[in-house]
Amino acid sequence: MDCWTSSPDVDDEFAKLVLRMNPPRVTVDNNSSRKATLIKVDSANKRGSLLEVVQVLTDMNLIIRRAYISSDGEWFMDVFHVTDQHGNKLYEDDVSERIQQSLGPQGRSFQSMTSSVGVQAAVENTTIELTGRDRPGLLSEIFAVLADHKCNVVAAEVWTHNSRMASVVYITDEATGSPIHDSNRLRKIERLLLSVLTEDRDKNSANTAVSDGWTHKERRLHQMMYADRDYDMNWMNSGSSDRRKALVTVENCVDRGYTVVNLRSLDRPKLLFDTVCTLTDMQYTVYHATIIAEEPEAYQEYYIRHTDGYPISSEAERQRLIHCLEAAINRRTSEGIRLELCSLDRVGLLSDVTRIFRENGLSVTRAEVTTQGSQAMNIFSVTDSSGNPVKSETIEAIRNEIGSTILRVKEDEDSKSPPQESSRFSLGSLFRSQSEKFLFNLGLIKSNS
Structure with missing residues (x-):
């Protein structure tokens, strides 16, 4: 038709x-x-x-x-x-x-995309959706808010593109392991996350809304970034270039x-x-x-x-x-070194790891967080705070602090040369x-x- x-x-x-x-x-x-x-x-x-x-x-x-x-x-x-x-x-x-x-x-x-930050209850967890202006340390602050409010992150995916960030985070209550149903608690978490997203005082860089219904994570990320106009060249840093x-x-x-x-x-x-x-x-x-x-x-x-x-x-x-x-x-490709974290899951793990990244001057350009039973399987793509490749000595220092057997350098599958334009x-x-x-x-x- x-x-x-x-x-x-x-x-x-x-x-x-x-x-x-x-x-x-x-x-x-x-x-x-x-x-x-x-x-x-x-x-x-x-x-x-x-x-x-x-x-x-x-x-x-x-x-x-x-x-x-x-x-x-x-x-x-x-x-x-x-x-x-x-x-x-x-x-x-x-x-x-x-x-x-x-x-x-x-x-x-599929559900339509209507919000930039949303909190919804799913069958086994609560889903939090966030979009806003990307900056070094942002992910660390987001996970710190969740850890401070007794939320366990069981899965998450973060994309960054053109100075914008979108994330879908699945959480449970630390005490019960169940979805969070307390509306007052959810509103407080949502308000604090919005404050983190608008720390640069650009009130137009993030919004809040509560979304309902089931969503497909990667489908949702595309909808969120499209609605946030990450394709708009005005968002792009003047010195940035996309090699892919x-x-x-x-x-x-x-x-x-x-x-x-x-x-x-x-x-x-x-x-x-x-x-x-x-x-x-x-x-x-x-x-x-x-x-x-x-x-x-x-x-x-x-x-x-x-x-x-x-x-x-x-x-x-x-x-x-x-x-x-x-x-x-x-959106799905990412700059920087890929780091793979494999360890026993615990509340606050992501907050601690991303804090160490931030303290060592690293910026997370993409993250994929999964939990299989008691095991955390997380992948991060990182650059320095200016978007440049991370020095090898910095990576080794971070691995020594987190644990060299826990954090490993993963081969970048997207590091091939781009097609040449005729x-x-x-x-x-x-x-x-x-x-x-x-x-x-x-x-x-x-x-x-």
């Missing part, structure tokens, strides 16, 4: 009815390709279908090597060439069933009424998820797409229209889409022979010959 003008509630109920009548069909093919497993998904089309499929595959820790997308009309058909994280084919018997369950009418849908900048072109295909987006960047896990999130958040519908993600680089081509059914109509909109896609790709960047010739052949075979486009 080209237009979506009814209310969200009506759309949601209608989509559920259509899915009940036409449940997704998922087939897993291990015979057609020597290197990958083919997962084919056929279903009634609805807004966000592509993102749901990609999110399911990403959550299953599958690597999408290639993908062919078609969703014209009221039906979509997606073909994904996937492997496990070690590059092997899939042989689990329940892959198809797990995907069908996630995509069916009982699957969880993607190469993006956006052009209108007038004869077919599409806008064609070509994207080239370093290949990495979850890249497709990140770009599809942004297209969805910007209210674009992907009608056709071809994805080739063979290391070291990834190539993506999308045929899109705005949800009103029209292609991009202005230069300002075209530039905004380019900046937003570049931001989506670079005199005229265009992926049209790369994709036409593959994507158009695929779409022509489906009878979805006509031959140009």
Whole structure:
């Protein structure tokens, strides 16, 4: 469908009815390709279908090597060439069933992004969401507030980009290990965190609100940073440069009424998820797409229209889409040395570790905190306070203070050289022979010959 003008509630109920009548069909093919497993998904089309499929595959820790997308009309058909994280084919018997369950009418849908700092109760913990201006020591102060108020951080993820920070933190009550239900206590924590976020006296750099419902952590981070306009070049420090900048072109295909987006960047896990999130958040519908993600680089081509059914109509909109896609790709990548912390979990662990980082002049550019049973498994990317690489003697001093067997230097998987821009960047010739052949075979486009 080209237009979506009814209310969200009506759309949601209608989509559920259509899915009940036409449940997704998922087939897993291990015979057609020597290197990958083919997962084919056929279903009634609805807004966000592509993102749901990609999110399911990403959550299953599958690597999408290639993908062919078609969703014209009221039906979509997606073909994904996937492997496990070690590059092997899939042989689990329940892959198809797990995907069908996630995509069916009982699957969880995405919640809209309405807040910058929010506190909500989940089934097993309380979720805190934060966005604001990034600065050295910010994460240390956030974890210190939580530790002071008897909150145990069981998981968290922090992204920084263009001088902005977004974080989703899962906490429990220190005494009970359960979610925090005391509204007065939550309001106090929220107020103190807002004070930390606005310490620079820029009252417009952070806001507070309470959000409700279930959210997907990485999906939520994209929504939060997009709403916080991290793609706005005015946020960027004058001296900063992004060595991993993607190469993006956006052009209108007038004869077919599409806008064609070509994207080239370093290949990495979850890249497709990140770009599809942004297209969805910007209210674009992907009608056709071809994805080739063979290391070291990834190539993506999308045929899109705005949800009103029209292609991009202005230069300002075209530039905004380019900046937003570049931001989506670079949010997950991070500058600096990657440090891996593995130790017994305890209340205040993160507060202590990030305090040591701060006292040694380090700034955390990204963090991923997980807890497995009694074990804490945390990864930090750090630079010095000016954004420069950390000296080796500083890292060794920190490791000696925390424990050299507990804190280890992890190889930076994102340290490869970025793609070099040619005199005229265009992926049209790369994709036409593959994507158009695929779409022509489906009878979805006509031959140009």
